[in-house]
Structures are given as C-alpha cells and as structure tokens.
Amino acid sequence: MSKKFMDENFLLSSETAIKLFHNHAKDMPIIDYHCHLSPQEIYENKTFNNITEAWLYGDHYKWRVMRANGVEEKFITGDASDYEKFLAWSRTVPKIIGNPLYHWTHLELQRFFGVYDLLNEANAPKIWDEVNRQLQGEGYGARDLIVKSKVTVVCTTDDPVDSLEYHEKISSLSGFDASVVPGFRPDKALEINRPTFKPWVAQLSEVSGMDVENYGQFLEALESRVRFFHARAGRVSDHALDAVMFEPATLEEATAIFNKALREGTISEREEKKYKGFTLVFLGKLYNELDWAMQFHIHALRNNNSVMFGRLGPDTGYDSINDGVIAKPLAGLLDALDRENALPKTILYSLNPNDNHVIAGLMGCFQGGGIPGKIQFGTAWWFNDNKDGMLEQMKTLANLGVLSQFVGMLTDSRSFLSYTRHEYFRRILCDLVGSWVENGEAPEDMELLGSMIENICYNNADHYFNFSKQALVTR
Numbered sequence: 001m002s003k004k005f006m007d008e009n010f011l012l013s014s015e016t017a018i019k020l021f022h023n024h025a026k027d028m029p030i031i032d033y034h035c036h037l038s039p040q041e042i043y044e045n046k047t048f049n050n051i052t053e054a055w056l057y058g059d060h061y062k063w064r065v066m067r068a069n070g071v072e073e074k075f076i077t078g079d080a081s082d083y084e085k086f087l088a089w090s091r092t093v094p095k096i097i098g099n100p101l102y103h104w105t106h107l108e109l110q111r112f113f114g115v116y117d118l119l120n121e122a123n124a125p126k127i128w129d130e131v132n133r134q135l136q137g138e139g140y141g142a143r144d145l146i147v148k149s150k151v152t153v154v155c156t157t158d159d160p161v162d163s164l165e166y167h168e169k170i171s172s173l174s175g176f177d178a179s180v181v182p183g184f185r186p187d188k189a190l191e192i193n194r195p196t197f198k199p200w201v202a203q204l205s206e207v208s209g210m211d212v213e214n215y216g217q218f219l220e221a222l223e224s225r226v227r228f229f230h231a232r233a234g235r236v237s238d239h240a241l242d243a244v245m246f247e248p249a250t251l252e253e254a255t256a257i258f259n260k261a262l263r264e265g266t267i268s269e270r271e272e273k274k275y276k277g278f279t280l281v282f283l284g285k286l287y288n289e290l291d292w293a294m295q296f297h298i299h300a301l302r303n304n305n306s307v308m309f310g311r312l313g314p315d316t317g318y319d320s321i322n323d324g325v326i327a328k329p330l331a332g333l334l335d336a337l338d339r340e341n342a343l344p345k346t347i348l349y350s351l352n353p354n355d356n357h358v359i360a361g362l363m364g365c366f367q368g369g370g371i372p373g374k375i376q377f378g379t380a381w382w383f384n385d386n387k388d389g390m391l392e393q394m395k396t397l398a399n400l401g402v403l404s405q406f407v408g409m410l411t412d413s414r415s416f417l418s419y420t421r422h423e424y425f426r427r428i429l430c431d432l433v434g435s436w437v438e439n440g441e442a443p444e445d446m447e448l449l450g451s452m453i454e455n456i457c458y459n460n461a462d463h464y465f466n467f468s469k470q471a472l473v474t475r
Ligand SMILES: O=C(O)[C@@H](O)[C@H](O)[C@H](O)C(=O)CO
Pocket: 036, 240, 297, 300, 315, 382, 412, 413
C-alpha cells in the first residue's frame, strides 16, 4: 500500500522519524543565513499581484525545468502575460516528478494557501483565482510571509558598496520582530580580472569617501565597509569561489598586482592567485576579529550560455557545476589564516558533490578554538538542494565530522515562498536519523535525538552566527 502523497508524514518512513519531525523539528523557528531576497521588498512589505510574480519572476530553478520541458522563453522570461506564464508552469509541473520543485511547488501551495490539489493545466484557472485572491488579501506581504514562516533572521546578500539603507529602515520598523541583516559579498573586490573590477574600485572610493589609488588604500576602504556592515548587524561574509585560487603573497606583491590591474587591465593566472590569496587572508583576519562567519561557495560554473547571458544576465538558469582542484589551494588558504591564529568561523559549500569528502576531510583539520562546529560543511547547495544531495551532504558530514554541530538549512532563494525548503530539509534530516534508530545504529533516546534535531534546525545557527537581536548596532 503506497503512502498518501505529501501527507503529514511526507518523507518520514518510520515511527521514530515521525516523532522526531512532529515533536522536535516542525515548530522550530528559522534562521535563514543566506538568501537573495530584496531588503527593499521586505521594507516595503511588497505584495504580489498574482502567483506568477511571487513564483516565477526571479526563480531560475523553475525557468530551467520549463525550458527543459520545451516551454518557449516568451512564457518564461519573455513578454507573455503573467497568466500565460502561470499556465506554462502548470503544464510543466506534472512533468517534473522526481525534481524537488515538484515537492516545493505543492508544499508552498499547501502551507501558504491551503491548496492540496496537484497543480496541472486543467485546474490552473481555479488555483490561479484562489491563490491570487489570497495574495491580494491581508497577510501576504513580504514581511507577513517571513513572520508566517517563523523566520527570526533573514541574512541577505549584499555588495560592500551597498548603502544598506533598507536594512536600516527595516530595523526602525515597529511590530516586525525578524532581524534582516546584511551579508558581505565582496566578489567584485576579488575578481580582479573581470571588467567589473575597475569601476567597482571607483565605487568603493566614492561610498567609503576614501581615496583608493593604491592597494593599501583599497584595503583600508574595504575594511571600512566591513565595519559599516558590522555596525548594521552584519555578521557573515560570503565569497563565490568559482575556482579556489590561492598562492601565498607578500603585501608588496599584491600591491604590484593591484596597480598592474588598474593600469593594464589584466593580470596572469599566477598573479590572480597571489592577489586573491593576500586579499582573502586580509579579509579573513578581519572577519575573525569581528567574530563573523566566512562562507565560501565553491565551484559554480556560471553563465555558460553566452547568448542568453547577453540577453538576460546572470542568475537566469544558465549556470552549472565547475570541476577542478580545490583541496590544496583551499587547505593553503585556511592554513594561512590559521597560522596567524586568525581563521574565522568558516562554512564551506561546493556545487560539485565530488568535493564533498575533500571538504568534510579538510574541515576536520581546522576545528578548534573552543567553538563547536567552527568549520562547517555547508548544506547541500543549488543543484544539490534535493533529497539525494541533502542526504549525501549530511551522511558525509556525519561520517567525517560531527552532524550534531551542523548549522543546518538555508533557502538561498529570491522568492518569499521558499521557506518550505526548511521543512523539506527537516523532514529529510528526521528520516535519516530515524533510519539509524530503526536499524539499531542510533539509540532510541528521544531526548538525546530530539535535542540533536532541534539544534540542527535552529539552535546551532543561533549560537554560531550570534546575529544581533538588536537590528541596528551602532558600534
Ligand atoms: O550565491 C550564489 O552565488 C548562488 O546561490 C546564486 O545566487 C544562484 O543564483 C542561486 O541562487 C542558487 O540557489
């Protein structure tokens, strides 16, 4: 007898898993420590004219499967109407069984709108009307969805030159208890060989109010932005290391490379490794001083379709997974910081599951400082953000490290309806631990296991990130 589709025990295959989820995971609040939500939309409590706005305007996960199902771009990112785009998505959903979007779509319909129908083209008009009726009613603004999802912290992804005006405005809102904190994402400061570098250096000078005519001034201005973020409750950085490039370098070498890049525009691969090596160590030491967590998102292969990149820009569904050597350069980078007793709390994610054991093994080389889970193997990211990817990441972490110190899930999303990904993760986590109990691999000690589950769902992240409860810290 097959289980009912997505019932209250969805993904839970044992009595132990059911108890762990319903008694310990389900009602825990959420710290979403990495996402791409707009602080402005949060501040403005953005409402959605229809479900296409909320679901399809920025979600390249959906765009990819629509394309793979033969939907014309007109109905994805083109000039079709919102209703036509919703119909195109409704035709796609029955075809994506096995993809996590099939579950996420129905979880979001269930949890936010009380709709338990399977979305398809036939019932699309009815669901469109019902969901839009609710969206246009009370309680469906961006902030309402955050509160409804029991989110206590939203950590956005922000460029160092960002004014953070909306984070400041949100912090002065009364009656909105969630903290919306900035995440320091200095990719443009590191990507010295990209055309964005020189204009970004000029922007850095302008927003910091500091001359940036040499590398020393560049580092001073960059530091001023770290402290600007810190004063606004920023406590995490995030780096996209599409390739892990590290070579030890002196200040003089990094200075010469910086000047050459500004003067000539391009530098050699070795020079790039040295520049990134020195700059990442400089930033890592600063993160450590401020007790920030440093995140490395490794091995994305971005913007592979040059025609569509030219037409739509980045983060539009044309990225994939990079491969290459990360073990030695990553070890060198972490060791360079550790040697100066300045390795911050660090979370390592790789888009390439082949890196899982490399990361989980390396993680164990730099734990310490009395900080539980100081070095984290980050939750299954992007193309790994599915049942198999999550299980692989958690089993690898358990086998090579300490699963009970894991800081758990994040949405990494641009949609305010994505918080059900935390529920999805929590169900998979509880089923994994429950399976160990069923097999006699873990004791049926519900107090012990319940505490482990609650810690992974929330308490570990609360302790690890120590986000200021005070939304704006003037320090
Ligand atoms: O942070 C990143 O670089 C990626 O998460 C990127 O933003 C990507 O578009 C994404 O959202 C994957 O979930």
